[in-house]
Amino acid sequence: MGRIIEEIYVWRLPVRLYHWINALCMVTLFVTGMYIAAPLLSPPLGEAVWYKGMAWWRYMHFVFAFIFIANFLFRLYWALFGGDKYARFGGFRPWSPSWWGTPFKEQVAAYLFLRSDEPNYVGHNPVAALAHFLFIFCGSTFMIFSGLAMYGENNPAGFSETLFGWMIPLFGGSYTLHFIHHLGAWMLPIYVIMHLYAVVRHDVVDRTSVTSSIITGYKHKVEEEPV
């Protein structure tokens, strides 16, 4: 391992907290959601009145859903008003052609092994930013909106139904919305595989300690390894 030549504080505490709360919520939501779709445990013995076998899983799904939503809103707040240069959305401009220009192309080329060197970013690189926008921002927004629409179903004209009920006709009915929420859940393992792989790979290739950075907050620049 080469000598550390620079230590950069990238992920401030709020960002790290957000990351881990989010990770915990998403995994819990995936597991409880899948259980709701296919309740596997054997039914209890005796009278229904003593048990909450299914209700408990749904309750947990909703508890973590609301933590997930609060955490998501906090992250949006932090990006917009946190004054944190590595956590804001400022640099992400997919609507402008220049954003898709050289830095993006270089990063894609590096991932496709079309370049020998890897561009290095302290925060997220442009491809990572795009992936996070699609999976985390759009994905979470979709899961939250569809989730809240279904959550409102048992209380017509209530808060959730009034604000999010329009999702049901938009997706052609309650069943389709459930189906798409279920399908959307699979974004999570896909994202996790890509995310973990990319992080570990960057650690191996660029040696910026990106893996530990989400715990400690620090990334490092390392001296070229003498071979």
Add this chain to the structure above:
Amino acid sequence: MQSNQTFADVFRARGVSRRDFLKFCSLTSVYLGLSPSMVPNIVQAMENKPRTPVIWLHGLECTCCSESFIRSSHPSIEDLLFNMISLDYDDLLSAAAGHQLEDQRRKIMKEYKGKYILAVEGNASTKDDGVYCMVGGDSFLNTLKETAADAAAIIAWGSCASFGCVQNADPNPTGAAPVSDIIKNKPIVKVPGCPPISEVMTGVITHFHTFGTLPDLDRLGRPKAFYNTRIHDKCYRRAFFDAGMFVPSFDDEATRKGWCLYKMGCKGPTTYNSCSKIQWNGGTSFPIGSGHPCIGCSEPHFWDRGPFYQRLAEVPFLGSDSNADKIGVIAVGAAAAGAAAHAAVTAVKKAKADKDNTDKA
């Protein structure tokens, strides 16, 4: 039967006592979800308003809506109502036929221009100028457009007229389309179900007759009074659902005990209808009460959300029948394989770069 008689006139002519008449009005107000203070409005309307003329058309359909409608099971009440509606044209039930009947329809359209209700059972084929449904020498598509033009409002009976039902299930060979796809400029009440519950059907008509307006509709155009909660929300087996006590197969002890049918594919959690409240055949039972999972017959495209006995719908994916989990597993597999391949190339490349460096040094 004169079409300008009031309901009360007809009740009286048929020897129904005032007491029974008031009972009918109260019961109707309950079905409509109105407060007791509204009962006088219903009485007033039934006594004074001339009966609303109704033209009832039949398109591509199985007549189950009419079957349900005429089987209202409190004879002293619903059957009377059936006879009381000023049902001026119904090609299924009329004694007249052929040109006579079609002339009658045109006569009513002229006489009650802008005042009659058009009740549509079934939907219209739109492919090849609608030749797949010909009624009275013309395509149903044309008849529907013609009759809708002067209607005050349209009631779309059943899932066919509301959403398309089996006729427009994939691959929809006749281009069957629900009424709302064809008529855009009239208020439409959708009363889905295959068939809808008879009390729901009579309730919708009574509402229009009483208030002269359509009932409050939800986002999908269905009367809120009957369609704003799901089967699941009022299901008497819900306690078993919450407890996690599910029927695993039909020949099981749990079936006999009447546990929740969720795992047998019950669509109650995604189906908006009144079955678990009003029930069928005058409150005798409803499908879940008889041990059968709800198939979601009042929901859009329920035929394509099957199989009926499975929670998770099968959808075509990569040329075969798949479901959300199969698609998910394939996508996760692809992502994992992609990452592994990428890792392999990275390793080879890194080994090569390291070797080059060593060679240089």
